[in-house]
Amino acid sequence: MDFDIKDIQLAEEGKLRIEWANQSMPVLNRIRKRFESEKPLNGVRLGACLHVTTETASLMQTLKAGGASVFLCASNPLSTQDDVAASLVKHDEIPVFAIKGEDNKTYYKHINSLLDNKPQYTMDDGADLVSTLHSERSELINEVKGGTEETTTGIIRLRSMAAEGVLKYPIIAVNDAQTKHFFDNRYGTGQSTIDGIIRATNRLLAGTHFVVCGYGWCGRGLAMRARGMGANVIVTEVDPVAALEAVMDGFGVMPIEDAAKIGDFFCTVTGNINVIRKEHFNVMKDGAIISNSGHFNVELDLDGLKELTKSTRYVRPFVEENVLEDGRRINVLGEGRLINLAAAEGHPSSVMDMSFANQALSIEYMVKSSVSLEKNVYPVPEKIDMQIAKEKLAAMGVTIDDLTPEQKEYLASWTMGT
Structure with missing residues (x-):
């Protein structure tokens, strides 16, 4: 297995920190359990350019549990947690190309190392993977069927590409999900x-x-x-x-x-x-x-x-x-x-639980639907957003009301007034 990380000896420390993060990610854990039995990503090659953190490791484990062959590189030269990268390589057999503090040359070498694996789907944070694929590695575009984008900056770049007619495959804007930007971005x-x-x-x-x-x-x-x-x-x-x-x-x-x-x-x-x-x-x-x-x-x-x-x-x-x-x-x-x-460890895992649940379910949706989608940027389906919110509430022990039949009828009617 090809990989490029700082030190494989850091794997045990990384494994413990990944386990700690998993304790606060109940929604993603439920998705992983279903993925293990249903294998909705079976046979899929998935290239992810994300911040290599404990929470990202939990997402990678979930995608692999769903049957995907996963490859990971860093989306920022300073965001990699080297012990997490080591653990993913040693314990999960996931190829990782990321070293904290890598220079720009190494950063893009790692993106290209990931692309050498010819991903069919991309998962990006900032759109560096997508832009490299469209510019330097355009010979691989025909392999790619769809993707997701994690953050505002990346979505701005991708919408610009779509507006200019140069985006070559459909991408879901995960950042625009309510359960992502309301919570991940704010809290x-x-x-x-x-x-x-x-x-x-x-x-x-x-x-x-x-x-x-x-x-x-x-x-x-x-x-x-x-x-x-x-x-x-x-x-x-x-x-x-x-x-x-x-x-x-x-x-x-x-x-x-x-x-x-x-x-x-x-x-x-x-x-x-x-x-x-x-x-x-x-x-x-x-x-x-x-x-x-x-x-x-x-x-x-x-x-x-x-x-x-x-x-x-x-x-x-x-x-x-x-x-x-x-x-x-x-x-x-x-x-x-x-x-x-x-200088810190990124977002708390309980918040990333919702963001990465969106990623996992959006990739599942993309695998099922990419053939019917145009080469554009799409929102996360509302059904996925609502499902994640319900599961997060349930994990927190919070219950809410349901509309009564009378209330549903009232909201659907134009004849009932004062």
């Missing part, structure tokens, strides 16, 4: 981003000015958690509706050029490019702390910061101090990459 990103920032810096948030760039679901969660830690939260936005919501939620809202002058902590969660730029770094306080929890580090204009910088050094793991010409220090966390995965 998962909110908690894990704060976790990553605190692990990297060991700084107190209470009483500081914490700038959240972007008030989508990730931004909402991050702003809520930062306020819960006692920070004075400032939101920057380009969408007037989102900005209005932030105001109504009690946060300060202002342009980034104003926030840059007063912020102590900054975190981008927009999915866009150069959100914090050279002119913003140029007016920041001495000691400002900069991080990103959007998918790619392009949210920060790191080249612009480099132009202002006379020297750099790592003062702590994941904290790069940039000393400007006038002596001010700007600290960038985790190379500007996803701080919740670079």
